[in-house]
Amino acid sequence: MNATQKRFTPSDRLFHLGLMITFLTQAVTGLAQLTMRTPWGSTLMYRMGGYEKVVSIHYIVGIMMGFLFLIHGGNSLLRMGRSGWFGSDSLLFSWRDLRHMGTNIKWMVGMGPPARLGRWSYWEKFDYWAVFWGMPILAITGLMLAHSVEASRYVPGWSLNIAGLLHRAEALLAMVYIFGIHFFMGHMRPSAFPMNPSIFTGEMPLSDLHHEKPAWAEELKNQGLLKNGGERSASPLFKTVYTLTGVTAVAIGLYLLIHTVIFMGRMGLSG
Amino acid sequence: MNRGVRVFFAVIGGVLLIFGEALGARVGGEEVVEASRRYRYYELSRGFYESHEMRPMGQGEGQPKGMKTGMYHRSRLADAHQGILFYAGRRCEACHPDNAASKHGVRGNLTCRQCHGSEPIAGIAHYYSPMNPIRRHAYVCARCHEGAGASFATYRIHEPIPGSMEAKQSFPSLHYTHRFMLGLLLGVLGLFSLHALMLGLRELFSIRRPHP
Numbered sequence: 001m002n003a004t005q006k007r008f009t010p011s012d013r014l015f016h017l018g019l020m021i022t023f024l025t026q027a028v029t030g031l032a033q034l035t036m037r038t039p040w041g042s043t044l045m046y047r048m049g050g051y052e053k054v055v056s057i058h059y060i061v062g063i064m065m066g067f068l069f070l071i072h073g074g075n076s077l078l079r080m081g082r083s084g085w086f087g088s089d090s091l092l093f094s095w096r097d098l099r100h101m102g103t104n105i106k107w108m109v110g111m112g113p114p115a116r117l118g119r120w121s122y123w124e125k126f127d128y129w130a131v132f133w134g135m136p137i138l139a140i141t142g143l144m145l146a147h148s149v150e151a152s153r154y155v156p157g158w159s160l161n162i163a164g165l166l167h168r169a170e171a172l173l174a175m176v177y178i179f180g181i182h183f184f185m186g187h188m189r190p191s192a193f194p195m196n197p198s199i200f201t202g203e204m205p206l207s208d209l210h211h212e213k214p215a216w217a218e219e220l221k222n223q224g225l226l227k228n229g230g231e232r233s234a235s236p237l238f239k240t241v242y243t244l245t246g247v248t249a250v251a252i253g254l255y256l257l258i259h260t261v262i263f264m265g266r267m268g269l270s271g
Numbered sequence: 272m273n274r275g276v277r278v279f280f281a282v283i284g285g286v287l288l289i290f291g292e293a294l295g296a297r298v299g300g301e302e303v304v305e306a307s308r309r310y311r312y313y314e315l316s317r318g319f320y321e322s323h324e325m326r327p328m329g330q331g332e333g334q335p336k337g338m339k340t341g342m343y344h345r346s347r348l349a350d351a352h353q354g355i356l357f358y359a360g361r362r363c364e365a366c367h368p369d370n371a372a373s374k375h376g377v378r379g380n381l382t383c384r385q386c387h388g389s390e391p392i393a394g395i396a397h398y399y400s401p402m403n404p405i406r407r408h409a410y411v412c413a414r415c416h417e418g419a420g421a422s423f424a425t426y427r428i429h430e431p432i433p434g435s436m437e438a439k440q441s442f443p444s445l446h447y448t449h450r451f452m453l454g455l456l457l458g459v460l461g462l463f464s465l466h467a468l469m470l471g472l473r474e475l476f477s478i479r480r481p482h483p
Contacts, residue, residue, distance in 0.1 A: 033378065036377070036378065037377055051378070051380075101466075104470070105466075105469075107473065108469040108470060108472075108473045109469075123463070123466065126463070130459070148416070148423065148426070149416050149417070149418050149419055149420075149423055150418075152419070152420060152422045152423035152426070153420065153422065155422075156422050156425055157422045157423045157424060157425035157426035158425045158426055158427055158442070158444075159444075160426045161426060161427050161430050161442070161445055162444060162445055162448050164374070164430075165433055165445060165448055165449060165452070166448065166452065169449070169452035169453075169456065170452070172456070173452070173455065173456045173459065173460070176456075176460060177459065177460065177463070180460070180464065181460075181463045181464060181467050184467045184471065185467060185470075188471070189467070189470060189471040189474055190471060190474040190475045191474050268434060268453075269433065269434070269449060269452060269453060269456070270432050270433050270434065270449075271374075
């Protein structure tokens with residue numbers, strides 16, 4: 001597995017790491033607020049130092065997440081400006097993605113070959129955009145609720161009820177999606193188990209590349225860019241660190257998923 | 272200066288002009304509001320009579336004659352629990368279980384009386400009630416939320432359960448937001464969990480080369 005293909009830039013990896021940390025923090029502190037009248041939630045709340053502390057952590061980390069989002073947006077715009085908006089490197093959806101999905105669904109039920117995926121598969125794009133649109137919704141409604149008096153000068157007070165509902169529903173959706181589906185795709189499914197480390201290392205083994213992203217491999221070959229990753233495999237220390245990070249995140253996520261589902265079973269989207 | 276820099280300064284300058292104006296008006300404006308505006312800080316009428324703007328029986332000037340219908344609604348009483356048996360000594364939650372679920376109670380750990388006041392608890396729409404929407408912002412909310420205005424007080428403390436039929440009646444925008452989010456949630460999760468499951472099974476069966 002020495003030959004690798006570069007897949008993520010260092011900034012991509014940093015953004016993902018930052019998002020991982022902030023998202024998990026927001027998930028824990030947010031879920032603790034939603035469930036604080038249950039035994040599990042109140043214990044969690046107590047362990048984290050009490051309601052007020054949890055609310056202020058949620059606030060500060062939320063602001064950090066917002067900045068991360070803004071920086072990422074600026075960075076992406078610059079990069080898109082350089083490398084073009086559409087084309088096979090782009091994360092924007094195109095009709096091809098819909099066709100790929102159709103082909104793959106046929107493949108799953110045993111009709112025909114799998115789709116020849118490009119650099120970003122349609123579900124990877126959806127992962128990206130789901131988070132991309134979720135963040136501003138959460139940020140805006142979160143700021144409205146945290147600064148409710150100020151917000152009520154610009155919007156009627158009852159829209160704070162709606163902001164609360166949106167914040168909660170969007171967060172629950174994001175948690176179930178990330179902890180359930182994103183983790184499954186990145187860690188659990190047979191070809192990725194126990195973990196697909198490319199978002200940490202930035203590199204993808206060539207053998208995987210040909211298998212999972214044949215269209216991209218072909219394109220890279222045509223451009224003469226194939227195998228532009230590092231020749232060495234990651235150092236044992238780095239391997240240990242990212243494996244631990246990934247596995248810990250998945251463990252926390254699955255634990256939270258269980259409690260999110262229990263909460264939603266009881267309360268639905270109302271809190 | 273190249274063109275990009277000039278455009279940048281032009282945009283920033285424009286933004287500053289617009290928002291600086293608005294900010295200045297907001298900061299400096301308070302000193303110059305006339306007395307009739309200042310009255311709105313404490314009491315507010317929308318300019319037409321609503322049921323909560325009616326004075327209790329017989330006290331209203333200019334109140335339509337014979338307007339007695341609905342007068343003996345508990346919400347209009349100075350003591351909302353007037354004449355209710357076995358009221359004394361019981362907890363509010365015993366009779367108003369839904370109201371105890373408000374965020375202020377659950378998260379803020381407030382007691383009912385921190386908003387509803389001591390005995391007698393006035394009906395919400397009693398003309399002199401601090402809870403009356405005319406003055407709720409100033410007499411209730413602003414005690415804790417500094418600077419609360421009339422708009423702020425339209426926040427529903429006892430929010431109906433968003434998915435309920437009651438919410439559809441009394442807070443339609445909340446109800447339809449809930450429907451939309453529920454649809455989104457079920458759609459996204461339904462589609463992608465099915466997709467993930469099938470992909471996982473297919474990979475399992477096609478015995479792909481295991482990950483190195």
